[in-house]
Amino acid sequence: MKNILLFIAAALIILSCQKQTPIENVGETDLGFRAFKYGEVVNTLYGGQTIEVGTVTVGTTGDESGDIYVRFETLDGWYIKETHVFVGTSGADIPTNKPGNPRIGQFPYGTEYDYSDHTTVVYYPTLEYDPEESFVIATHAVVYTDSGQEETAWGHHDDGLVSNTKFSGKRWGWFQGYTYQQQVIPETNLIYVTEFVDGYLLIYQVDAETGQSTLIAQESLDASIGQSIIGAAWDPDSNIFYFISEDGTQLWGIDFDVDNAAFLIGSLEDVAVTGTVVGNTYYYVDVNNNIWAVSLDSDMEIISQTIIGSLDQSLNIHDIAMSPDGQFIYVVVENNGETELLIYNSNDLINSSSANLGNNEVQIAVDEDGDLHAIEETPEEDNSIIHDLNENSGEIENSNDISVDVEDVATGPRI
Structure with a gap:
């Protein structure tokens, strides 16, 4: 045969x-x-x-x-x-x-x-x-x-x-x-999480199913970045890891294909509170809840920065993520003491659905299969929890401990 x-x-x-x-x-x-x-x-x-x-x-x-x-x-x-x-x-x-x-x-x-x-x-x-x-x-x-x-x-x-x-x-x-004979080995979805310790940015890969974490990068950051980062995001096509400086004004990148330090991509038009990336466009929410699209060329230079829409200014934005196809924007907000997941169509920013997450403050990431995950930091040292998140009901499933004090999360590879 x-x-x-x-x-x-x-x-x-x-x-x-x-x-x-x-x-x-x-x-x-x-x-x-x-x-x-x-x-x-x-x-x-x-x-x-x-x-x-x-x-x-x-x-x-x-x-x-x-x-x-x-x-x-x-x-x-x-x-x-x-x-x-x-x-x-x-x-x-x-x-x-x-x-x-x-x-x-x-x-x-x-x-x-x-x-x-x-x-x-x-x-x-x-x-x-x-x-x-x-x-x-x-x-x-x-x-x-x-x-x-x-x-x-x-x-x-x-x-x-x-x-x-x-x-x-x-x-x-x-x-x-x-x-042989179309025999399939199961794939694993990973997400990236970050931790900032003594001036170093630590980047981990986390198994979305088990919570197992592996330290893959340690960066001594430029002093202008500050003592933490926001807006962590990863693009699978370029293998670039993006983040924003602590003051929300600078977009930075790390090329995972080469052994070089983080590099400054450019300054943002407004102060960012969170961000994500799809393809050659980095999206961020500013302090006034405007959503910006930052277009990048192949040399990682900013071509344009444009406001593509706005969210209700009464909302306290915690985090955003996008589906791999760029069709949906997921937003975690605090609303009257409750944490909510809002889902918007990216082409018109119409709110298509929402789910109540209770009083848990979480950050979110979408894996390469399009599944949504919520990461919750706990009071315990070196501990966070990763959950599978049902985007329709807001129900939290398959919770696992991560031995990292997670500060920010991003899409990771499927391997």
């Missing part, structure tokens, strides 16, 4: 190491493996995030062993200095450091070559795998040219057969997940 490689998504954490010696090729000689390629997927090898430097082919041998093969091949003018490969049953097994950056030195398969070799093809013919299980693969290389250009490279799928999962740390890179 033919086995076809299909994509599944997976999550990330840590593993140990063993080595396999690959077959290497200087030039373009066919090593014979083409005869038993079976159910393979071809990924693009990207250097420096955007430079197409070659391909990484992943397939199964088709024999009783059920082994996997991986083949790196560079384009003309590019050569291979190092390769590293991880194969496992879950992205949770990929070796990473605490912020979630891959530790390629601990990948189970790896090789190095001399510059004088001009290696263009590296082939791992038999990476052991149980054909009854799904698997994930991360493929890394260091490539170079004769002119001295050297780049870190990762395999990335471009053709729609599989999808790619970014590592959760600030350095760039991806892994892919595969399965």
Whole structure:
């Protein structure tokens, strides 16, 4: 029975190491493996995030062993200095450091070559795998040219057969997940939460189902930001984490794909109290309950700032969030001592529904599936509670403790 490689998504954490010696090729000689390629997927090898430097082919041998093969091949003018490969049953097994950056030195398969070799093809013919299980693969290389250009490279799928999962740390890179016969590994929805401690902004990923938290970033912030932040938001397309300075006047960003400090995007036209993002537009509510749309270009420069509507000035706004498709705006307000969830159509700001949340002061985030979550800080030290929030009834479900004093929350990735 033919086995076809299909994509599944997976999550990330840590593993140990063993080595396999690959077959290497200087030039373009066919090593014979083409005869038993079976159910393979071809990924693009990207250097420096955007430079197409070659391909990484992943397939199964088709024999009783059920082994996997991986083949790196560079384009003309590019050569291979190092390769590293991880194969496992879950992205949770990929070796990473605490912020979630891959530790390629601990990948189970790896090789190095001399510059004088001009290696263009590296082939791992038999990476052991149980054909009854799904698997994930991360493929890394260091490539170079004769002119001295050297780049870190990762395999990335471009053709729609599989999808790619970014590592959760600030350095760039991806892994892919595969399965046989459309067998599916459950996905996990994460949200980002922030905490401000002794001048440091701490960013955690929190499992929306279990409340388990993982510290992924720690930023020493510019003094002009203040002693806390508001308006935390994350854009899955750019992998930029947004926030507003304590005084509500500056929009900042952190690029999770690179290991750089937070950067100032620009000044806001009015003083913000909360904010969120969808695509290349950051939305914030000002002190007069006006909703602003801040349009950004690809260089993270502000193009325009426009008031798109206003909310009742009698409302005390606690937090806002938007559905992933940008269709609905969720607003948490205090109204006559009660906390309410208001839902607006974003195109006309007509209130489509509301729900009473009692006297619990909460912040909200929408995961990538569109499910709404409420996060409530408790009087206990290093403790908050994450709830699933029924947007229609306001009922709180599936509550779990988070070992963080949460200050702000944002959408996170589905992995």
